[in-house]
Amino acid sequence: xxxxxxxxxxxxxxxxxxxxxxxxxxxxxxxxxxxxxxxxxxxxxxxxxxxxxxxxxxxxxxxxxxxxxxxxxxxxxxxxxxxxxxxxxxxxxxxxxxxxxxxxxxxxxxxxxxxxxxxxxxxxxxxxxxxxxxxxxxxxxxxxxxxxxxxxxxxxxxxxxxxxxxxxxxxxxxxxxxxxxxxxxxxxxxxxxxxxxxxxxxxxxxxxxxxxxxxxxxxxxxxxxxxxxxxxxxxxxxxxxxxxxxxxxxxxxxxxxxxxxxxxxxxxxxxxxxxxxxxxxxxxxxxxxxxxxxxxxxxxxxxxxxxxxxxxxxxxxxxxxxxxxxxxxxxxxxxxxxxxxxxxxxxxxxxxxxxxxxxxxxxxxxxxxxxxxxxxxxxxxxxxxxxxxxxxxxxxxxxxxxxxxxxxxxxxxxxxxxxxxxxxxxxxxxxxxxxxxxxxxxxxxxxxxxxxxxxxxxxxxxxxxxxxxxxxxxxxxxxxxxxxxxxx
Ligand code: BES
Ligand code: MN
Numbered sequence: 001x002x003x004x005x006x007x008x009x010x011x012x013x014x015x016x017x018x019x020x021x022x023x024x025x026x027x028x029x030x031x032x033x034x035x036x037x038x039x040x041x042x043x044x045x046x047x048x049x050x051x052x053x054x055x056x057x058x059x060x061x062x063x064x065x066x067x068x069x070x071x072x073x074x075x076x077x078x079x080x081x082x083x084x085x086x087x088x089x090x091x092x093x094x095x096x097x098x099x100x101x102x103x104x105x106x107x108x109x110x111x112x113x114x115x116x117x118x119x120x121x122x123x124x125x126x127x128x129x130x131x132x133x134x135x136x137x138x139x140x141x142x143x144x145x146x147x148x149x150x151x152x153x154x155x156x157x158x159x160x161x162x163x164x165x166x167x168x169x170x171x172x173x174x175x176x177x178x179x180x181x182x183x184x185x186x187x188x189x190x191x192x193x194x195x196x197x198x199x200x201x202x203x204x205x206x207x208x209x210x211x212x213x214x215x216x217x218x219x220x221x222x223x224x225x226x227x228x229x230x231x232x233x234x235x236x237x238x239x240x241x242x243x244x245x246x247x248x249x250x251x252x253x254x255x256x257x258x259x260x261x262x263x264x265x266x267x268x269x270x271x272x273x274x275x276x277x278x279x280x281x282x283x284x285x286x287x288x289x290x291x292x293x294x295x296x297x298x299x300x301x302x303x304x305x306x307x308x309x310x311x312x313x314x315x316x317x318x319x320x321x322x323x324x325x326x327x328x329x330x331x332x333x334x335x336x337x338x339x340x341x342x343x344x345x346x347x348x349x350x351x352x353x354x355x356x357x358x359x360x361x362x363x364x365x366x367x368x369x370x371x372x373x374x375x376x377x378x379x380x381x382x383x384x385x386x387x388x389x390x391x392x393x394x395x396x397x398x399x400x401x402x403x404x405x406x407x408x409x410x411x412x413x414x415x416x417x418x419x420x421x422x423x424x425x426x427x428x429x430x431x432x433x434x435x436x437x438x439x440x441x442x443x444x445x446x447x448x449x450x451x452x453x454x455x456x457x458x459x460x461x462x463x464x465x466x467x468x469x470x471x472x473x474x475x476x477x478x479x480x481x482x483x484x485x486x487x488x
Contacts (some may be wrong), residue, residue, distance in 0.1 A: 003253070008012055009103075011094050013081060016146055016456065016460055016463055017097050017145050017146070018079070018456070020146040020453050020455070020456075020459070021146075021452045021456060025216055025452070026143075028042045028138075028142055028449070028455075029120075029125075030283035031061075031138070032118070032122065032125070032134075032135060032138045033118045033125075033127075034057070034093075034133050035054070035123075035205065035468050036116070036118040036127040036128075036129055036130060036134055036135070037109070037116050037117065037118060037127075038050055038054045038057060038116070038166070039102075039105075039115075039128070040053070040054035040076070040078075040101050040102055040134075040164065041101070041102055041103070041104050041105070041128075042078055042102070042130070042164055042165050042167050042168040043104055043164065043167060043168040043169065043359075044104060045210065045482075048078065049103055049192045051078040051100070051164045052079065052176045054100040054101070054134070054164065055078065055079045055081050055100060055162075055164055055370050056072075056098075056285040056290045057375070058081045058137075058162055058446075059072060059081060059083075061141060061213035062081070062141075062160060063201070065141065065152075066085070066086060066144055066148065066153075067083040067084060067085050067147070067160070068084070068150040069083060070083040070086065070088055071083070072130055073172070073176055074172075074174060075171065075172030075173075075176065076169075076170070076171060076175075077163030077164070077165050077168075077171070077172050078101060078165050078170060078172065079161075079164060079456070079483045080162070080163050080164070080172055080173050080176055080274060081100070081158040081161070081162040081163075081164075081260065082159075082160065082161055082183070083159070083198050084157075084158075085154045085157060085158040085160075086152075086153055086154065086344070087157060087390070088154060088155065088156055088157050088466075090411070091155065091156040091157055091466050091469070092156055092157065092158060092159070092185060092187040092465060092469035093156070093157035093159060093185075093186040093187050094101075094142050094157070094158050094159070094187065094188055094190055094462070094465060095158075095159045095160075095184055095186035095188070095189040095190070095420065095425065096144075096158060096159065096161070096187075096189045096190050096192075096256055097162070097189060097192060097193075098133050098136060098137035098140060098161045098162050098191070098192060099133045099137070099162060099165075099166035099167065099193065100131075100133075100134060100137060100163070100169050100392060100404045101161050101163070101164045101165060101166055101168065102128045102129035102132065102134065102167060103128065103132070103439075103440045105128045105417045105442070106176050107357045107442060108190075108442075110395035110442035110443070111442050111443055112126070112382065112443055113126055114411070114475055115127060115128035116225050116487050117442070120448065121446050121449065123202065123449060124445040124447050124448060125445060125446045125448055125451075126443055126444070126445045127329060127438055127444065128444055128447075129444070130341050130437070130439070130444050130445050131195070131433040131434075131437035131438075131439055131444060131445065131446045132193065132433070132437070132444065132445035133166070133192075133193045135432075135433075135446040135451060136192040136193060136431055136432055136433065136450075136454075137162060137192070137424060138487070139192060139432055139455055139458060140192050140449055141455040143387050143454075143455050143456075143457075143458030143459040143462060144158060144458075144459075146456075146459040147459050147462045147463055149187045149482075150291075153363075153461070154466075155462060155463055155466035155467075156462060156466035156469075156476060158462070158464060159182075159183070159186060161173070161183070163416065165353065166193075166414060166416070167329060167384060167446045168249050168376075169213060169375060169376025169377070169378075169415065170212075170376075172251060172339060174415075174416060174419065175417075176259065177416070177419040177422075180417070181419075181422055181423060182393050182423070183243040183363040184241040184387040184419065184420050184421075184422065184423050184425065185291050185423045185425070186423075186425045187331075187387040187389070187425060187465075187469055188387070188426050188427075188428060188465070189421065189425050189426070189427045189428065190430070190461075191412055191414065191417065191420070191427060191428065191429045191430070192363065192427050192430060192431050192432065192458070193429075193431055194410055194412075194430055194431030194433065195353040195404050195427055195431050195432075195433030195434055195435055196202060196431070196432070196433065196434055196439060197278060197391065197408050197435070197437070198278075198279060198434075198435060199200065199401075199434055200401070200403060200427075201278075201279070201406055202397045202401055202403060202404075202405045202406070202430065202457075203405050203407070203408045203430065203431075204385050204386075204390060204393065204405040204406075204407055204408075204429060204430050205301075205383065205407075205408055205409060205430070206383055206385055206409055207308065207309075207345060207380065207381060207382045207383065207409040207410070208380060208381045208409070208410050208412060208413055208414055208417060208429070209311075209340070209342040209344055209380050209410070209411055209412065209413050210310075210343030210344070210347060210348075210349055210375070210377065210379045210380035210381070210413060210415075211341070211342060211343065211349070211377045211413045211415065212340060212341045212343060212349050212374065212377040212379055213338070213340040213374070213375045213376050214338075214339055214351045214353070214356060214373060214374050214375060215242065215336055215337070215338055215339075215372070215373045216245070216336065216337045216360055216366050216370065216371070216372055216424065217334070217335070217371045217373070218237045218238075218240045218241040218244070218335050218336070218364075218369070219237060219333060219334045219368065219369040220234075220235035220237040220240055220331035220333060220334075220367065220369075221234060221235065221237065221331065221332075221334075222333065223333055224321075224331060224332055224333050225330070225331045226329065226330070226331075226467050227329040227330055228329060229275045229404065230242050230331055231331060234331050235336040235365070235367055235368060236323075236331050236332060236469070237320060237333055237334050237368070238318070238321050238330045238332050238335040239310075239319050239321070240335070240364075240368045241318065242318075242335055242366060243337075243360055243363070243442075244360060244363045244364060244370065245315055245339070246358060248313055248339075248361040248363070250358070251314050252297075252298065253297035253298045253299075253306075253314075253353065254298060255311060255312075255341070256353065256359070257311045257352075257355050257356060257359040258358070258359060259313060259355060260341075260347075260352065260355055260472060262310075263346040263347045263348070263351070264344055264345075264346050265344075265345045265349060266347035266449075267305070267308075269291040272305075273407075275302070275308075278304075278406060278408065280303070280304075280335045282295070282303060283334070285303065287456045288348035288436065288460070289435060289436050297312075297339055298310065298388075304390075304409075308311075308344075308408075308409035308410070308411055309344055309409065309467075310344060310349050311341055311342055311343055311344055311346075311347060311352075312341065312342040312411075313339065313340075313341050314339065314340055314341075314342075315337055315338070315339050316337075316339065317337070318335065318336070318337045318338075319336045319337075319339045320334055320335030320336060320393075322327060323405070338375075341356065342411060342413065343377075343379070343380045345380050345382050346380075347379075347380060348378050348379055349377040349378055350406070352377075353374045353377065353434070356372060356374075360372050363409070365390070373485055376415075377415075378413055378415030378416075378418075379418060381414075381417045381418055382414075383417075383426075383427055383429060384426075385407055385422070385428075387426035389426045389428060389469070390405070390426070390428060390467065391476065392461060392464045392465050392468055393428055393430065393461055395404060395460075395464055396457050396458070396460040396461035396464055397457055398461055398463065400453055400456045400457045400460055401453060402459065405430065414429075417429070420457065428442070432446075432451065432454030433446065433450065434447055434450060443488075453469070
């Protein structure tokens, strides 16, 4: 580390008491179970009041933790929870981000125990949101609690921002930060919504993919028709839709949207080399994580390149026609598919949206009404991890877990990340999940060992950051830049 802004905390001021977790485990587990029991599914309007309950749960918790400012900030959708810890003069400010909303739990019949009835099995807590992201938000709150002194004072300034629309593409937090960018002013932002690279290998993320989520609708008839009477002449909406979808990607995994790959900035040699050093066993990845018989996609590229550095096109669901019990002989008049593209550095959401619209229009037969509705999206992000704050994070992980973070990328997206870094603060993307936590899948879980060590890691981080403030000299390179391509 280079220069240090604040005087170091004396050893006696180090408050992260190693016994906190051991002593408080039963209470902490019960609190997390309460939080996870709230079905805060942001995409489903029927759960709007549950999302609010989760926000209220956070409000109560942050108030209990002694934050003098705790607000629910309203927008079009689910509220943003904003809180400020007590002001601590001459100490740095950390912005903590997370989300309290979760993905829909379906297919519900595949859960061994109900998604909102959190259950411990084999040291893991099963519930929707256990890892993504309520369990990780909880981890940060408890790390904060662990470093409060006897008078409830933290060792540094902490601002909390928790949104309730991360999983559904809501705009409340975007609107808030566009109107009030100063809210994100901090010495660093900490985002705990990711996972370790592998058990025992904590990670920091140097890039997230962007997203372009769309609905493609096809109408071929005014009404459904008898498939015997009209089969052979009447255009079938589902058939038309699947032909369009098939025209968007070939069997080898290449997306056929014209010029889509043109903007893609491939990872640099150094970064590719660093991925080669990561422990990776394709066989067990295939069997245990992907749970398939074969990996698909662009086979000229490594698995890392395919999930971290190349765009994708996925079909999420198709609606239309008859899907009930038994048989109904009908030609569907209407069909809709939900699809999304993941975007990588170099690509822009708005541009890809136009490219998708044009490609679908070109594939649509003249006798069908085909519409593309862009539901939401976000740009990809790249983060430089050479700011001294990352060394502080490394130190915290090393002292608790015994290993510093490895730089990795994520194939997933967190749309608000570019906005969090706009005032120049380094954005630290990390997490305590494990790769097989089953995010967005049935039986999502959080390894409780990860939670307990995570509380200690972030408690340690808060203390170290309070002392060092992330000030110092960079290891190399330019100031952290967000949302643009960085030469690796
Ligand atoms: N926590 C995830 C992002 C993530 C995914 C991190 C995989 C690490 C590995 C996040 O909550 C998420 O799932 N985001 C959505 C955003 C989308 C709905 C805009 C995603 O990536 O699908
Ligand atoms: Mn998440």
